Amino acid sequence: MLEVRNLSMRFGGLLAVDQVSLNVQEHEIVSIIGPNGAGKTTVFNCMSGFYAPTGGEILFQGREIQGTPDYKISRLGLVRTFQHVRLFNKMTVVENLLVAQHRHLNTNLLSGLIKTPNYREREQKSLDRAAYWLDRVGLLELANREAGNLAYGQQRRLEIARCMVTEPQLLMLDEPAAGLNPAETRELNQLIISLKEDYRVSVVLIEHDMSLVMEISDRINVINQGKPLASGTPDEIRHNDDVIKAYLGEA
Amino acid sequence: MATQNIKHALFCAFITLLISFPILGLNLESAGTTLELTGADSATIVAILVAAIVVFLFQTFRDSILTAAGKMPKLNRWSDRQPMPQEKRLKLENLFMTLIMISALIWPFIVSRGSVDLSTLVLIYVMLALGLNVVVGLAGLLDLGYVAFYAVGAYTFALLSQYLGVSFWIALPAGALLAALFGLALGFPVLRLRGDYLAIVTLGFGEIIRILLNNWTSLTGGPNGIGGIPDPTLFGMEFGRRIKEEGNISFHDFFGIPYDSTHKIIFLYLIALVLAFISFLAIRRLMSMPVGRSWEALREDEIAARSLGLSRTGVKLSAFTIGAFFAGFAGTVFASKQGFISPESFVFLESAIVLAIVVLGGMGSQVGVILAAIAVTILPELAREFSEYRMLIFGAAMVLMMVWRPQGLMPMRRVHINLQKQE
Numbered sequence: 001m002l003e004v005r006n007l008s009m010r011f012g013g014l015l016a017v018d019q020v021s022l023n024v025q026e027h028e029i030v031s032i033i034g035p036n037g038a039g040k041t042t043v044f045n046c047m048s049g050f051y052a053p054t055g056g057e058i059l060f061q062g063r064e065i066q067g068t069p070d071y072k073i074s075r076l077g078l079v080r081t082f083q084h085v086r087l088f089n090k091m092t093v094v095e096n097l098l099v100a101q102h103r104h105l106n107t108n109l110l111s112g113l114i115k116t117p118n119y120r121e122r123e124q125k126s127l128d129r130a131a132y133w134l135d136r137v138g139l140l141e142l143a144n145r146e147a148g149n150l151a152y153g154q155q156r157r158l159e160i161a162r163c164m165v166t167e168p169q170l171l172m173l174d175e176p177a178a179g180l181n182p183a184e185t186r187e188l189n190q191l192i193i194s195l196k197e198d199y200r201v202s203v204v205l206i207e208h209d210m211s212l213v214m215e216i217s218d219r220i221n222v223i224n225q226g227k228p229l230a231s232g233t234p235d236e237i238r239h240n241d242d243v244i245k246a247y248l249g250e251a
Numbered sequence: 252m253a254t255q256n257i258k259h260a261l262f263c264a265f266i267t268l269l270i271s272f273p274i275l276g277l278n279l280e281s282a283g284t285t286l287e288l289t290g291a292d293s294a295t296i297v298a299i300l301v302a303a304i305v306v307f308l309f310q311t312f313r314d315s316i317l318t319a320a321g322k323m324p325k326l327n328r329w330s331d332r333q334p335m336p337q338e339k340r341l342k343l344e345n346l347f348m349t350l351i352m353i354s355a356l357i358w359p360f361i362v363s364r365g366s367v368d369l370s371t372l373v374l375i376y377v378m379l380a381l382g383l384n385v386v387v388g389l390a391g392l393l394d395l396g397y398v399a400f401y402a403v404g405a406y407t408f409a410l411l412s413q414y415l416g417v418s419f420w421i422a423l424p425a426g427a428l429l430a431a432l433f434g435l436a437l438g439f440p441v442l443r444l445r446g447d448y449l450a451i452v453t454l455g456f457g458e459i460i461r462i463l464l465n466n467w468t469s470l471t472g473g474p475n476g477i478g479g480i481p482d483p484t485l486f487g488m489e490f491g492r493r494i495k496e497e498g499n500i501s502f503h504d505f506f507g508i509p510y511d512s513t514h515k516i517i518f519l520y521l522i523a524l525v526l527a528f529i530s531f532l533a534i535r536r537l538m539s540m541p542v543g544r545s546w547e548a549l550r551e552d553e554i555a556a557r558s559l560g561l562s563r564t565g566v567k568l569s570a571f572t573i574g575a576f577f578a579g580f581a582g583t584v585f586a587s588k589q590g591f592i593s594p595e596s597f598v599f600l601e602s603a604i605v606l607a608i609v610v611l612g613g614m615g616s617q618v619g620v621i622l623a624a625i626a627v628t629i630l631p632e633l634a635r636e637f638s639e640y641r642m643l644i645f646g647a648a649m650v651l652m653m654v655w656r657p658q659g660l661m662p663m664r665r666v667h668i669n670l671q672k673q674e
Contacts, residue, residue, distance in 0.1 A: 048558060074560040082558075088551035091544070091667045099548040100559045102541045112540040113533065132673035144667045166559060 001026050001049075001061055001202060002078070002170055008041050008055035016042045019056070024170065024202050029192065031205045031213045033237075034223035035246060036038075040206045043081060043223070044174055044177040048080045060170070077161040080155055080172035083206075085155045087147030093139055093158060096147050097130035100162045110130045126165075134159040139192065152186040159190065170202045171195065177209045192216055214238065222246070252560070260310030264303040271299050334393030337667035344618070355524055359517040367516050369632060371588055374523035375581045377624040380608040381530045381617065387606065388615035389543065390570035391550030393450040395602050396437075396457025400430040400575035402597035404582020406464060409477040409592050419483035419587050426586075427579035433460075434575025446555075458604055464594040476593025480586050482515055484523055490515035523584050530577050535617060537573065539666060546570050547615075550674040568624025609650055622660050 004022040008015065016041045024030045032040045049070035057073060058066040065073055074080075080215040088096050111119045132194050134140040137157040143152060156176060163171055173192070177185045193216055207213045213220065213234070220237045223228040224246045230237060237243055276291050276299055290296070309316065359367045379401060386394045407429045408422035417425070441452050462470050471477065482490050488502045502518075503510045537543045548556040549566045557563055586592050604627065613624030630648065634641035652660075 050554075050558075069562075070557045071562045072562050074558055079560075080558055082555070086545075086552045086555035088548045090551055090554065091547055092668070093668060094668050095665070097542060098541075099544045099556070101400065102545055102559075103559060109537075109540075111544065113536055115536075126450075127668065127670060131670035133671065133673055136603070140670065140672065143670050144665070162559070207313050234255070 002204070003059040004043070004047065004056070005059070006056040007043065007046055007053050007058065007066075009039075009046055009051060010054045014119055017053075019044070020221075020223060020226075020228050022204075022221055025094050025201060025235075027196055027200050027206060029196055029203045029216050030196075031207060031217040031220045032211075032223060033207065033213055033220060034229070037225075038223045039221055039226040041174060042226075044080060044172055044204075044206060047073075048078065048172060058205035073098045074166070074168075077167070079166050079168040079170075081159045081174055082178060083154070083178065085172045087155055087158060087162075089146065091147060092144050092165075093134065093147050093150070094127075094130050094143040096124055096158060096162050097133060097165045100165050101129065103124040116169055129165050133165050136164075137161045148234070153180050156180065156184075156188070157191070159247060162197075164195070164199070168201060170204065174202045174206045174209065176205070177212050178208055185209060188212070189193040189216055255359070256311055256313070260307045263310045264307035265301075267297065267303045267306045271302060271378030280412075288419070301411060303617050315666050315672075324433050336628070340630045351619045352528065354393060356521075363644065364513050364516055366511070367520050369629070370538065371516070371520045371584075373522045373625055373628045374468035374520070374527045375585050375588070376608065376628050377527045377621050378523075378577055378581035379582070379605045379614065380620045380624045381527070382574045382581070383535070383605050384609050384612075384615065384617065384620045385546070386570050386578075387536060387576035387609050388549065389538065389614075389622070390567065392441075392570060393446065394453045394571075394574070395450045395599070395607055396453035396460075397574070397578060398597045398599070399437075399457040400433055401461035401577035401582040401585070402464060402594070402641065403430040403433050403575075405586040405592050405596070406471065406477075406582075407579070408583045408643040409480050410470070412481055419583070423580065423583045425590065427576050430579025430582065431572045434571040434573075435568055437575075438571035442485055442564055442567055450652055454599070454602075455599075461594050464597070470595075474593060474595070476591055476595075478591040480590050480592070482590070483587055484517065485518060487569040490518060517589050518631065519584070522649065523588075526584060528581055530580065531617060531621070534573075534577070536547040538617075542569055611649065611659055613662040615663035616661050617658065619659050619661030626660075 002022070002024040004020065007017055007020045007022075009017040020039070020043055022032070022043070024032070032043060034040050039121055045051045046066070047058055049065070049068055049072070052067040056066070059097070060073075060078055061075060063076075064077075089101070115131065125247060131140065131143075134143055139150075139154060139161070141166065142154065147155065148162055150158060156179075160171075160173070160176065167213065173185070176192070177188055180188060189212055192203060192205070196203060205217065206214070215234075215235055220234055221231040222237060222240075222243050229246055230240045230243050271340075271594050275295055278289050278291055279286050281287070322396075323395070358370065377389050379397070382400075383394065383397050386392050386397070404426035407426035408417075409418035411425060412423050437453065441449050444452060465473055467473070467474075473572050483500065484490070488505055489499050490502050501510075502514055529584075530671065543554065544562050545566045546569075548561060549563065549570075553563065556566070585596070608623045608627050609620055611627065612619035612621070627645075631645050634644045637644060
């Protein structure tokens with residue numbers, strides 16, 4: 001459903017991403033790994049429309065989306081999280097989820113001002129969806145807390161729930177396990193698998209936690225210094241000499 | 252420790268002298284055609300010295316004084332209590348608002364003419380502050396040129412009535428819509444700007460409008476302003492002693508009561524009251540609607556908002572447009588109340604005052620903003636007997652407020668939403 005062909009991103013003299021290709025099938029978890037500064041997040045930023053790539057193509061369900069503004073890409077069903085949690089801190093947990101559903105809501109000002117039945121119905125639907133996902137990630141009791149006051153692991157889960165209420169087809173997670181303890185990582189692990197199995201979304205994952213990556217990925221792409229290094233199933237990657245070299249250095 | 256305290260205290264006392272002596276201790280008096288510098292009387296000099304000594308003593312024993320003050324019983328006995336549940340609070344708030352509305356309706360009939368006039372001004376500031384609260388408090392866009400939209404509203408009415416003889420009731424929506432259009436026009440160039448840069452551009456925009464009004468003499472009369480702006484009519488009834496327009500009937504004739512100039516003042520007050528109330532309700536509803544939430548989302552984290560499919564353009568423009576709309580309302584009422592407007596009424600200070608109201612009231616909080624609008628408009632009037640010190644008192648009150656309650660009079664509270672568990 002997503003195909004990235006020969007993606008390049010140049011910042012002045014720096015070629016941050018060089019000829020990276022990637023493809024994601026329906027209901028599949030694909031991981032991008034690589035040492036720090038390899039250009040993983042830059043690939044994400046190009047895919048989600050934060051950067052217009054300087055070369056290559058990105059096809060989402062057969063449509064070229066490179067250079068499309070970020071908010072339009074997310075409306076197509078390609079939603080991402082961030083390496084550093086980006087919640088609406090002063091808003092409550094449930095408000096965070098309501099904001100995310102605005103493209104489903106009738107945004108007509110008048111119908112909201114006079115509260116037409118249609119408007120109420122939609123509002124109720126988005127509340128129900130928010131409640132469902134809060135329950136799913138175990139935050140229902142905290143629905144009316146300010147998002148900024150949650151513990152870090154809860155904020156991470158809220159961010160994923162906030163993506164899921166938009167009913168995406170492809171979810172891009174940028175280091176979702178960063179800063180989590182082992183127990184929380186295991187929960188996250190199950191949550192991501194369940195997103196794929198139960199909700200039929202595809203997931204693209206950037207992660208440094210190898211146990212998580214190896215356990216849940218269907219396929220892995222390795223990037224080193226902006227260039228694609230290897231791609232394949234977890235087993236193939238585990239035994240790939242180039243990958244071992246890149247991670248451990250030349251022996 | 253002690254020597255440091257004394258050093259610091261001496262320094263503070265010296266600063267007190269340095270500031271107060273030239274201001275209070277020296278007077279300029281006109282002697283014939285020239286000015287003469289004279290010293291103040293000895294009482295003032297003594298007062299300045301006493302002030303310096305008080306500062307010195309306070310700074311020397313500051314630590315012990317502050318500890319003693321901390322041990323005093325709390326002034327606000329409720330400061331530690333649990334927040335009350337949402338339903339109870341909403342009930343109380345509604346009751347409070349109803350009481351305020353009822354007293355506001357009775358108010359003009361029991362107080363003097365001057366007070367009613369002042370109350371109308373308060374209500375105009377309430378409308379302005381509610382509108383700016385959308386832009387600054389909710390959307391987090393620092394707008395220093397808000398007075399421009401106020402001016403657009405006022406001048407729309409003035410020009411329409413002067414050139415086309417349009418009445419208040421048609422000019423009211425026209426002024427608000429035109430102001431909203433200007434809000435939209437300002438929104439476009441500042442889409443990519445945030446924070447300081449945005450503030451500078453909006454400041455410039457405010458000045459452009461004022462300077463334009465000042466210099467376009469053929470249309471706006473320039474600094475001479477526009478006079479003879481008609482009063483609003485009640486179903487075609489005029490409030491003047493004599494009828495200005497053919498076919499109209501005057502209010503006192505229709506009801507067979509003697510002419511009284513306060514009728515008009517009270518009527519204007521009631522119009523302002525209704526408009527302020529409508530603004531309050533409309534913005535309160537907007538806040539709980541998708542558009543209101545997206546304003547706040549944009550304020551909190553623009554990148555996250557965009558990644559969830561909110562268009563920055565749409566959200567920012569809607570905030571500017573809706574904020575400007577209510578300023579247009581306020582401007583039209585202002586023009587009608589004054590009967591005469593000139594660019595002098597729309598200087599930067601007005602923007603600053605409205606912004607101060609929003610910050611003092613508590614960003615995003617409507618009730619807080621209304622309270623602050625009342626306080627900020629009435630305080631300088633109450634302090635009038637202190638003549639030249641009244642702006643000093645006003646400034647001191649603001650500084651103290653920001654030191655002790657930086658979150659504002661009544662900070663914004665999140666709405667509690669009840670959720671049902673979904674299967």
